[in-house]
Amino acid sequence: MTCAVVCIGTELTRGELVNTNAAWLAAGLTDIGFEVVEDVVIDDFTPRITSTLMRLSRVSKVIVCTGGLGPTTDDLTAEAVAEAQGVKLVRDAASLDHIRRRFEKHGRIMSDSNAKQADFPEGAEILPNPIGTAAGFSVRFGETLAFFMPGVPHEMKRMFEEQVVPRIRALAPADMVQVRLRTFGVPESVVGERLAGVEAAHPGVIIGYRAHFPEIEVKVLARGTSNAEARALCEAATADVRARLSDIIYGEADDTFAGVVGRTLRQKGQTLAIAESCTGGLVGHMLTREPGASDFLLVDVVAYANSAKTRLLGVDEDVIRGHGPVSSEVAASMAEAVRRISGADIALSLTGIAGPSGGTDDRPVGTVFFAVATAKGTTVKERKLPGDRLQIQTLAAYVALSLVRQHCE
DSSP: OEEEEEEEOHHHHTTSSOOHHHHHHHHHHHHTTOEEEEEEEEOSOHHHHHHHHHHHHTTOSEEEEEOOOSSSTTOOHHHHHHHHHTOOEEEOHHHHHHHHHHHHHTTOOOOGGGGGGGEEETTOEEEOOTTSSOOEEEEEETTEEEEEEOSSHHHHHHHIIIIIHHHHGGGSOSSEEEEEEEEESSOHHHHHHHTTTHHHHSTTEEEEEEEETTEEEEEEEEEOSSHHHHHHHHHHHHHHHHHHTTTTEEEETTOOHHHHHHHHHHHHTOOEEEEESTTTTHHHHHHHTSTTGGGTEEEEEEOOSHHHHHHTTOOOHHHHHHHOSSSHHHHHHHHHHHHHHHOOSEEEEEEEOOSSSOOOSSSOTTEEEEEEEETTEEEEEEEEOOSSHHHHHHHHHHHHHHHHHHHHO
16 A cells, blocks of 8 residues: 655755654554655645645555644645645634633633634544644545644654554555664664675565664565565564674664663663763763663763863862873773762763864874773773764764663673
8 A cells, every 4th residue: 555745844845944754654654564655845835735635646545744734824734735625624613622722721822823723624534633733634635545744743743643543554455564673883884785685585575774873774674465474574584684783783663772771771770870071961861861761870970171070070180181081091080980979880981072173193083982880890992983073972972872781781
């Protein structure tokens, strides 16, 4: 069963916003068995919206759209759909009441412009939005079922999972199964080289890749004459992929690297303390974005200045002067100090040169020292990381979390 994803918004076509909705929706549709044949981004222009919908309705059985359901004058999706269907817009009293109540809940008065969010093409099925003012809706273009959702990602995701998926799941063919594997540690070219020959060894299987710095996602997609055959093909190919990438696969589907590290710490009953310099709190941020981080993370000290390393952590000034702030000796002192202060089972520290300036011949930009202190002692690693400032910081955070994971396994 073919489907298309449409994202509507001039802010998207101009590059003012990164379109994360398209990738998320395409992955979700593929996971339930649809073949996504087109991904379209168009501006807030009624003739273009209508022509795009009419064209896609001739080649796709399901269309999933986001954007253009807000209260401003450039939010034209409902109007465009009504025009494409040759019907008028009709105000829905229940939706209007929902919008008014949301404003009252926050001590505000609903503006007149928000009332337009209760206008839908005549005959549309309304999709409730429990966490926002923009309800979605669905209509039919002949044999094609089209869904329209708000562009705000967290509102769209909930509506898709609660309102759209139950309405389309039965339409998806049961002849396709996909597994998504998350990896970190080697570039995409190396991952591809390691997986050479998998498709030939498993007819009916397609290997796909998605690079999202610094990770590579590997997608194992299998098609068969039945769901059972597709699943068997996918499982066999996935086992092959896992064997070839055993050292870099860390999770599946929507797992995150920090989440997997946190889960490992929790399962082992171990606690963590962090002292960061060049990453400025990024490691702690990645961990605390995951729920339940308080189960294992005791403290994250951002000691950026040399004086902070001394005053907050107690790193000896002579060590900093004698070896430099970016050194194995300072990294070790930071890790040992934050472990002593917190009483954590594992202590991690990072100190480095993220650039773009500050590098030397001996210690160029990208030099980072990592230290892990436990009851068994302290180990220090030095890495030369490539990229710009943000890439170096991100890679450093991932390497640091990798070391934590190694020490708690």
